[in-house]
Amino acid sequence: MTKKILAVDDSRTMRGLLEQALRSAGFDVELAEDGIDGLDKLGPANPDLVITDINMPRLDGFGVIEEIRKQDRYRALPILVLTTESGSDLKDRARRAGATGWVVKPFDEAKLVAAISRIVA
Amino acid sequence: MSDLRDSFFQECDDLMEVLNDGLTALDEGDCDPETINAMFRSVHSIKGGAGAFGLDALVGFSHAMENLLDDVRSGAVTPNAQVTSLLFVASDHLSDLIDHDREGTTADMSRAEAILNDLRNLSTAPAPAAPGELSAEEQEAAAAFQPLVLDLGLDLGPDIGADPGADPDPALTPAPTPGPHPGLDADLPDLGPFRDDGAARPMVITFSASEDLYRTGNDPALLFRALKALGDLTVTADDSQLPPLAELDAATSYLTWRLQLDPAEGVTPDTVEGVFEFVDGICTYDISDAPPVICEPPAAASPDAQPPAAAQPAPDTPAAPPPAADGPASSGASSSRSSASSRSTIRVELHKVDRLINLVGELVIGEAMLRQSMSEQGLTSHGEVDVAMGQLRQLSGFLQESVMTIRAQPVRGLFHRISRIAREAGREAGKSLKLVTVGEATELDKTVTERLTEPLTHMVRNAVDHGLERPENRIEAGKPERGTITLSAAHRSGRVLITLSDDGGGIDRARVRRVAEEKGLISPDDDLSDSDIDNLLFLPGFSTNAEVSKLSGRGVGMDVVRSEINALGGRVSLQSQPGEGTTVTISLPLTLAVLEGMIVTVAGETMVVPTSALRETFRTDEAAIHDFGADARVLAVHDGYVPIVDLGAALGFREEPDTITRQSLLLIENETGERTALIVDAIQGQHEVVIKGLEQNYHQVPGIAAATILGDGNIALIVDTDQLMSSQPPVTRAVADKPAEVPFRSAQACPAQ
Numbered sequence: 001m002t003k004k005i006l007a008v009d010d011s012r013t014m015r016g017l018l019e020q021a022l023r024s025a026g027f028d029v030e031l032a033e034d035g036i037d038g039l040d041k042l043g044p045a046n047p048d049l050v051i052t053d054i055n056m057p058r059l060d061g062f063g064v065i066e067e068i069r070k071q072d073r074y075r076a077l078p079i080l081v082l083t084t085e086s087g088s089d090l091k092d093r094a095r096r097a098g099a100t101g102w103v104v105k106p107f108d109e110a111k112l113v114a115a116i117s118r119i120v121a
Numbered sequence: 122m123s124d125l126r127d128s129f130f131q132e133c134d135d136l137m138e139v140l141n142d143g144l145t146a147l148d149e150g151d152c153d154p155e156t157i158n159a160m161f162r163s164v165h166s167i168k169g170g171a172g173a174f175g176l177d178a179l180v181g182f183s184h185a186m187e188n189l190l191d192d193v194r195s196g197a198v199t200p201n202a203q204v205t206s207l208l209f210v211a212s213d214h215l216s217d218l219i220d221h222d223r224e225g226t227t228a229d230m231s232r233a234e235a236i237l238n239d240l241r242n243l244s245t246a247p248a249p250a251a252p253g254e255l256s257a258e259e260q261e262a263a264a265a266f267q268p269l270v271l272d273l274g275l276d277l278g279p280d281i282g283a284d285p286g287a288d289p290d291p292a293l294t295p296a297p298t299p300g301p302h303p304g305l306d307a308d309l310p311d312l313g314p315f316r317d318d319g320a321a322r323p324m325v326i327t328f329s330a331s332e333d334l335y336r337t338g339n340d341p342a343l344l345f346r347a348l349k350a351l352g353d354l355t356v357t358a359d360d361s362q363l364p365p366l367a368e369l370d371a372a373t374s375y376l377t378w379r380l381q382l383d384p385a386e387g388v389t390p391d392t393v394e395g396v397f398e399f400v401d402g403i404c405t406y407d408i409s410d411a412p413p414v415i416c417e418p419p420a421a422a423s424p425d426a427q428p429p430a431a432a433q434p435a436p437d438t439p440a441a442p443p444p445a446a447d448g449p450a451s452s453g454a455s456s457s458r459s460s461a462s463s464r465s466t467i468r469v470e471l472h473k474v475d476r477l478i479n480l481v482g483e484l485v486i487g488e489a490m491l492r493q494s495m496s497e498q499g500l501t502s503h504g505e506v507d508v509a510m511g512q513l514r515q516l517s518g519f520l521q522e523s524v525m526t527i528r529a530q531p532v533r534g535l536f537h538r539i540s541r542i543a544r545e546a547g548r549e550a551g552k553s554l555k556l557v558t559v560g561e562a563t564e565l566d567k568t569v570t571e572r573l574t575e576p577l578t579h580m581v582r583n584a585v586d587h588g589l590e591r592p593e594n595r596i597e598a599g600k601p602e603r604g605t606i607t608l609s610a611a612h613r614s615g616r617v618l619i620t621l622s623d624d625g626g627g628i629d630r631a632r633v634r635r636v637a638e639e640k641g642l643i644s645p646d647d648d649l650s651d652s653d654i655d656n657l658l659f660l661p662g663f664s665t666n667a668e669v670s671k672l673s674g675r676g677v678g679m680d681v682v683r684s685e686i687n688a689l690g691g692r693v694s695l696q697s698q699p700g701e702g703t704t705v706t707i708s709l710p711l712t713l714a715v716l717e718g719m720i721v722t723v724a725g726e727t728m729v730v731p732t733s734a735l736r737e738t739f740r741t742d743e744a745a746i747h748d749f750g751a752d753a754r755v756l757a758v759h760d761g762y763v764p765i766v767d768l769g770a771a772l773g774f775r776e777e778p779d780t781i782t783r784q785s786l787l788l789i790e791n792e793t794g795e796r797t798a799l800i801v802d803a804i805q806g807q808h809e810v811v812i813k814g815l816e817q818n819y820h821q822v823p824g825i826a827a828a829t830i831l832g833d834g835n836i837a838l839i840v841d842t843d844q845l846m847s848s849q850p851p852v853t854r855a856v857a858d859k860p861a862e863v864p865f866r867s868a869q870a871c872p873a874q
Contacts, residue, residue: 118347
């Protein structure tokens with residue numbers, strides 16, 4: 001069964017890169033443009049994994065994660081944050097919000113896909 | 122990838138716009154957190170995309186900018202004038218870097234260095250290890266496609282460990298030297314099978330989870346899966362802490378695991394550590410070298426330990442694994458390459474568009490010719506033919522309009538370029554200024570937009586250099602210390618008006634007049650209106666600045682601006698109020714290809730007068746014409762008098778007629794509202810004509826803008842009304858006379874006014 005990834009990023013370029021990487025690896029991809037859009041699409045898309053940017057208008061990545069974790073059915077949903085920062089501060093914040101892990105931008109397509117495959121395979 | 126790259130640069134344009142809008146707001150004292158957030162996000166997104174495409178310089182620069190914006194966002198740095206000004210400079214440079222990367226050229230990094238230093242000095246972020254070098258983080262980000270090792274311990278199906286060897290995970294980052302690891306735990310009862318042919322040494326990992334590990338969607342089973350990808354793995358769970366079911370707290374983790382990993386070649390302890398990256402701090406784990414035990418049989422599984430297959434999610438896992446997580450994802454080898462990535466734009470070579478526009482132009486001519494010959498043969502009186510012709514005409518009109526919009530571009534990019542030139546000029550001149558843009562979405566032909574850059578650059582430098590007063594003089598005059606320059610674009614009756622105004626001191630007319638007299642452009646007894654004096658600035662070689670200023674004096678004057686604009690089929694005019702400022706108005710055709718014109722006959726010639734300049738038509742025998750002086754006539758209109766010029770005489774077709782009866786007068790007006798009435802012999806009608814330039818095939822003719830082919834196949838010349846009205850006298854008097862003579866406007870100052 002094809003796995004579905006919900007990718008949330010306000011940058012068109014980043015959405016394009018994620019979509020290309022994930023689609024060519026055989027995932028279904030749903031894209032969202034910001035945190036609110038991401039939460040709106042979460043239910044209908046029912047993804048196997050969420051990958052979200054941190055800095056976004058309307059609702060940032062931390063907010064997205066917190067909102068997702070508030071719902072019981074998504075307590076075990078893997079959520080990765082996309083960040084250009086490798087500093088531990090952001091990671092700690094993401095983790096406190098309930099993030100499963102992080103991907104440092106720029107990401108290597110093959111490794112991103114390999115890692116996600118391992119999670120949702 | 123190149124599509125994505127294009128799309129990245131397109132996005133950069135949008136992001137730069139957000140950034141610049143934010144900066145303008147910030148500059149005006151608007152410190153709305155969302156404005157600053159939006160700016161931060163823009164730069165952040167540029168950095169993110171730049172990293173993906175390996176644009177290191179852009180990554181480094183946007184990173185430094187981002188740091189400062191982050192400080193502004195958090196309140197650590199107050200966005201005062203210094204900060205705002207630096208951000209403007211940095212934004213301009215960022216825009217440069219983007220352009221260079223887009224074109225694949227190299228940016229001037231010497232400038233970047235200074236700006237980077239300023240950015241770092243202002244921001245509270247730690248300075249990079251070596252000045253001028255990228256920070257460690259930047260280097261990391263810049264080391265394209267070398268991200269952190271990504272190993273995720275995540276939720277997964279119940280089949281972990283049940284299908285050994287089927288995991289398609291590739292070996293992770295190979296590294297050269299596996300080293301010994303301290304903290305050897307020599308006393309482990311259950312060692313799995315041991316191969317001694319691998320280069321890496323076996324490791325023993327003990328691991329237990331915390332509640333947070335589950336709360337974040339992590340799962341021990343995922344870690345085990347990741348480890349399994351690194352070599353042969355044997356997992357044993359220690360459930361000795363597991364309480365009886367009745368006492369079991371679902372949210373608590375009771376299990377400890379022991380894992381024996383026989384790493385594949387090239388796997389280092391660091392690689393193994395990497396697996397625990399996401400769970401570091403929310404679990405306890407220890408990695409140590411396995412003792413060099415000669416372990417015979419795999420029969421090891423001691424009675425009290427669970428077999429490896431028991432590495433399924435622990436019974437106390439509060440997060441139930443999602444159902445049906447089986448079936449390997451077809452990682453890597455998929456063919457479904459972005460079927461959904463629809464694109465809303467396509468790229469077309471400009472010459473193809475131009476060819477289309479030319480063809481549509483020819484079609485319009487063809488349609489006009491057809492219509493004319495049909496009417497000559499009396500065919501149009503037939504109802505059906507008439508209707509069909511009407512439809513054809515309408516459709517070709519729509520077609521033409523649609524084709525023109527292909528070439529149309531918003532003036533936004535141009536305005537941003539000019540804004541930044543204004544800011545740079547302000548800095549150089551030591552004048553503080555605010556730039557306001559209006560109507561950035563107004564669309565204009567691409568070629569026109571491009572060719573406007575130079576004249577506008579010159580104009581805006583003039584405005585900063587000559588227009589705006591020095592700050593101290595402004596305060597003295599009771600004005601805000603900071604000058605305002607407004608750049609606006611708008612559609613007006615089929616043309617685009619671009620105005621550049623400043624709130625400076627206005628034109629010093631006494632000085633302009635004096636200089637013009639000194640240069641012999643006018644004589645001291647010439648009677649000139651204010652507007653006439655202002656227009657002297659457009660005369661070739663005029664410059665009031667004794668010493669050539671660094672800014673505007675680059676050997677070009679407003680005369681070059683005017684001729685550039687004229688070459689685009691546009692007109693430029695200037696209005697000034699002493700003490701209040703100056704406005705330069707450029708009026709441009711929407712397109713360079715067609716023109717709505719009044720077809721007239723003059724001295725046996727067919728001419729076209731652009732309707733954009735036309736205000737009214739009169740019959741000479743019905744109009745109120747008055748003699749003015751010995752050899753001039755004026756037309757009385759409801760609000761004054763307008764000089765009358767015979768078009769035939771002005772173009773050299775005939776002598777000025779003594780009497781004007783049974784002729785027509787075309788009242789034309791330029792952008793500043795100056796009017797002239799042209800005498801023509803007859804008006805044939807109004808048509809859209811396709812402009813055929815004369816300059817390429819012949820040369821520029823004074824008073825003539827271009828030529829066209831009419832419906833009957835004949836060629837007609839298109840009158841340059843602006844030139845006819847300008848201080849440059851028409852052909853008959855053009856023989857290097859006194860170019861500054863302003864015959865028409867003098868007439869406007871007639872006694873009746």
